[in-house]
Amino acid sequence: MARVAVVTGGTRGIGEAISLALKEAGITVAANYAGNDEKAAAFTERTGIKAYKWDVGDFDACAAGVAQVEAELGPVDIVVNNAGITRDGTILKMTRDMWEDVIRINLGGCFNMAHAVFPGMRTRKWGRIVNIGSINGQAGQYGQVNYAAAKSGIHGFTKALAQEGARFGVTVNAIAPGYIDTDMVAAVPTDVLEKIVAKIPVGRLGQAHEIARAVAFLCAEEGGFVTGSTLSINGGQHMY
């Protein structure tokens, strides 16, 4: 029977490319999203992949979402924690809500989803969890103490959970993308983006499918000896 994957934030941007790459690998995919029903419906029409709405920052909603996917598609073997948001501002301008939203969704979402699927993976002795971190969690970024802290936390979370999963055939890895051409990066002011691209040795933004292919490898049978790793995919911008 085909493996079942949940891709959080799987209906657009990097997540859409991941959903498609896993589908191409013969995996049954459930693409989660937060609230953009129109984009989710268009995604399902384009790809044939079913979309499921819940907030990954909500512990109970993740448990209920996973239960729904399992009832409809079967036990979840793979989770890609890709959902993420930015709420940028220097610390003087950053409100407590901006801090808490980013930590709750980006980092809390990884915990909430892993907590929902880990017991089943452990019992079945097979699982793949891939967490999408960021270059800005490795190197820091001006105006992003919330995002950098959340993404850096993801990298620590990955290494700790990898130790818990290893004996049970559950691998846990992270990918740290550099700047990828999606809606999130489109929100960066042009002059700032030009300065960023000038610092990328390959001289361009990354493409979502360049992240997705790496996720597909980590989720495959052949990825079973890779665990606790963070793979940087950033055009050489930060050699970590």
Ligand code: NDP
């Ligand atoms: P986008 O903003 O293009 O898409 C974000 C996706 O996450 C959407 O599907 C959105 O759903 C979903 N989402 C947001 N909040 C929640 C939530 N609370 N619950 C469930 N789903 C949610 O992002 P990208 O594709 O650019 O980024 C994907 C991941 O990659 C993020 O974790 C980001 O931090 C990381 N990243 C991105 C980089 C880049 O350059 N783009 C660089 C490094 C890391 P909806 O459509 O309903 O809003």
